[in-house]
Amino acid sequence: MDVSRVCVVGFGVMGTGIVQICAQAGYETTVVARREESLREGMEKVKFGLRKMAEKGKIQDAEAALKRIHTTTNLEEGAKDADIVVEAVYEDVSAKREVFERLDAICKKDAILGSNTSTISIATLASFTSRPENVIGVHFMNPPPLMPAVEIVKSLKTSEETVQRTVQFVRSLGKEAVIVNDFPGFVTSRMMVLMLNEAVKIYENGVASVEDIDKVIKLSFGWPMGPFQLLDLIGIDIVANALQAIYNETGWERFKPAVTMMQYARLGWKGRKTGRGFYKYEGKK
Template identity: 40%
Template structure:
């Protein structure tokens, strides 16, 4: 690969995880967010993850420090001027993402590939705001990034074969498995997962069973590692609702209609682990 430096846009849960995985391969990383406190919080998460690896004997103290030394903090998007590759991991909102890509198109060198970690939005639409749509692609990492092997690779209408090849090579270099999918709402992962979660919420809404019972049926009967309502709380109910709305709008099919109870919880601010309350209460 000719990739030496990557910029990660967004230092949240996904962005910090991607930055850690990239830095572990020996590549240089610029971890960018709009505020210094967000970048520092992301670096704190990476440090905590690496310290746990040291405690469990998976890494040495020197290896941990070397990884951290490869991550450069950034709050200025013009730092993209010397990168070879960008992964955008900002909030799941088309307006925000397209503005980021417009700015990246201006700052990043012409050879740089611009990838989005979107979990459901159109890569073709994101690419259309740039002058390099052939170099725009989707890289949907799974959470938690350091643990999960899969990356959904999404081609936009104009994505070139060369761009896909580089991304597949980079995925392999990071120890991930790239699975190619086409540009449809929700791709594969969320087109299958979110309606299942939504249906579990309907079961609760209609009084079929308690949250605990619904989750136990799916864990014990279908061998899922966690129940759909626990998973929804982990993802964030606001994110689940947003993706269901994208599916509902994109396919115009009533089977993707978000459950009214999901809307009610989001309006109440009960959006899962990050708010302290979703379908379960968290300390």
């Protein structure tokens, strides 16, 4: 069965990007948020993204793509006809549990139940449904319109049909699908958070300043930004939670969040979004 209707649940950083690329690829896309205000704010971001793509000549018709997007605060209305659901709510097991339990009750029998989770095991999400064979990780990278790869995460119970349909769907969005097994942090989150944790430990050890670590890594590894700039961009609390989640599942010491990272997160120095992280951002709170 081909995918033609997509439902995206959650309209934050990732949800907006995922909605944009689904609509620009020609899918009828319904986005579900909890509040009307989130729908309005999210749609402003999607409009901006689509118009930018049109200006750059990457898509033909931003207005036609916009017409394919439908918004609702009612999960049942948004998900009941979907061929694939991409859940992109907070990285929190109980928030995702609530969504997956409801999707299980609402969705068509053969609908794919996908999650954009960065660290939560697909087996855990599958256990919240009566159809684990349809549950799969569809891990878009940030920002989804620009990043070419998507990790497709299969649990021990994900069916081959679900994997193949999801791969086809991801390719139809113009993305490269990489199939990986269900293991805490998959490939990308595991590598990324470990490197960021190590950068903080290097700073704690007094080896170099935040600025100098960023400078030497950028110039030596060709990264577009240094690890501390990236920590501030992603959110120090988000990285600390991801490390903690992998540590909880594996018990591997190297994933214990660095002390300074935990302290910054607890003090509210979470990065750009709070105006202060490892750097200070003028004009923000």
